Amino acid sequence: MTKNGESLSQLQMAMATFRKNGLAMGCVTILAILYFSAIFADFLSPYLYDNEDRNYSYCPPMKIHFIGENGKIERPFVYRMYFSFDEFHKRIYKEDKTQKYPLGLFVKGKPYRFLGFIPFDRHLFGAQNGGRIHLWGADSRGRDLFSRLLWGGRVSLSIGLIGVTISFFFGLLIGGISGYYGGKTDNIIMRICEMIMMIPSFYLMLALMATLPPGLNSIKRYMLMVAIFSFIGWASLARVIRGMAMSLKSREYVLAAKAMGVSDIRIIFTHILPHTMSYSIIAVMQSVPGYIIAESGLSLFGLGIQDPYASWGNLLSEAMGIIQITFAPWILLPGFFIFLTIICFNIIGDALRDALDPTLKAEGRT
Amino acid sequence: MLLELKNIKKYFPSHIGFFGKVSSFVKAADGVDLTIVEGENFGLVGESGCGKTTLGRLAIKLLLCDSGEIIFKGRNIANLSAKKMRVFRQDIQMVFQDPFTSLDPRFTVRNILSEAMQFQKESLVKKEERMKELLLAVRLPADILGRFPHEFSGGERQRIAIARALSMNPKLLILDEAVSSLDVLVQEEILNLLLDLQQKFNVTYFFISHNLRVVKKICHKVAVMLNGRIVERGPCGEIFSNPLHPYTKQLLSAAIEYKVASNQKNIVLKENAKLIDQGGGHFVLEN
Known part of the structure; x- marks a missing residue:
């Protein structure tokens, strides 16, 4: 385990375990191909999205x-x-x-x-x-489906990652603060979380999207969708992180840092949040599909990305009638890609949990 | 006079009623007075649950006391804000009981020590140099800076924790049961190390322990604590050779003869009992 006197961190050890999981590495490859083709969609596809x-x-x-x-x-x-x-x-x-x-x-x-x-x-x-x-x-x-799939991947694949990044940043920060300070701060933050979690998320999203002015261009619409997803997504993570922070803050190394005069926010970032990382990484992987589905759902109902811009959701909205499906079954392809992406994220999430768990056990206390 | 605790009180609510009314308390510190003089190691002994750890944490302000004064270097620090407290932080440091939780498992030894040195304005090279000196001072090899705590034994971890505390050049080091989780031989090593380090770093120890043998070896003054109150305090030799309070007698007989006195739980402390001077700095709670 030792290399030049420097040791492998727990994350490095977990990654070594992860790499041994063939199925998960296959999924990583598939996702890498999908993301690569989405990034270079304009060059890889023979036509533009509106041709x-x-x-x-x-x-x-x-x-x-x-x-x-x-x-x-x-x-x-x-x-x-x-x-x-x-x-x-x-x-x-x-x-x-x-x-x-x-x-x-x-x-x-x-x-x-x-x-x-x-x-x-x-x-x-x-x-x-x-x-x-x-x-x-x-x-x-008469628009090329292959081209539009690649273009649509830009929206559908990126919205998951960006949404997750933002909501996890807030979830971790707010959960960390809530758990670390406790008392009144905790009480207020947790009640707000519950208020957000109380409302069924898809209907909340529908309602929020419906309040947007209709004439927005697609880029603004995309940004607002991300904002809405993150607004809904942080609460459940914050609750879990808060619980972990509460148990972590009474560890003696946190007390030692306090005794040394380390500031509260620094303690949260160096001693509390890194210890929730194994959980967070798994949770990130498992919540990306939720965002992809949410985007597809909204676009399917015509509330998300608007024609002529492509996303997997609004491509799929063509396949809402039985006539179209029997007559031109290839328009179901976007659904297959949504399925593929979600399966990949879930398998990777599972594999990550398997890889991270043994180190949790070795640490003995998390 | 290095540290003086005056009439420190800390009550923890043990039962909270439906409307938030506190109906009973655990009195972890109930009017504690004690004085630590520079260069004279101070031992605090008592059974578990008597409030010694709480008192240590109150002294370093990890917990805030309900009332009382903490006078450090002639200034009352009991009510200082976190910002003003920072100046005093480096003068009082603490080593914790369990070396397995007092070091962050995700920090390398370098991270652990540099966190303690973060307020010291020195170049990185010089800090690295100092880290190595500290490790050698606690008798660890200097090339372990890149390692993680899980690679060390309990005794080695405790040495790292001591190095961390000493890196801030404290005047007072609170050792909260610092050797009680180690085996007897390692205890002996750490105690000898502490005595050595005292010469080198010019630090005074506030030693919290239930282990009388350890206290006897390292401390000049001893206080005996029971139910959040000090029942007897005085010079170490005096307390061990001439214990006056019944609880101290029980404690000593239990430690030396491995016999628990039959009337152990029968000691009741009077509400407003005062410490009475027996001469030679030896005080006993009136009975």
């Missing part, structure tokens, strides 16, 4: 071909899709074997700002010669 072509409305996922009609291997290409109507006036798409569009890397597309500030007009891949590629199909307005 539409009504001729491709509900176009099914296209096949990528490698072998031409003469049986020779060529560079990958897609056929043009054309449609006819069946007896129910629904579009039946067929491949037009006469017209093929080769696929290319770093193709030119609509100009955008890479990562929000670098002007750029290339995309990782795309169809050339004016064709369109819909890897995972298109939605009702």
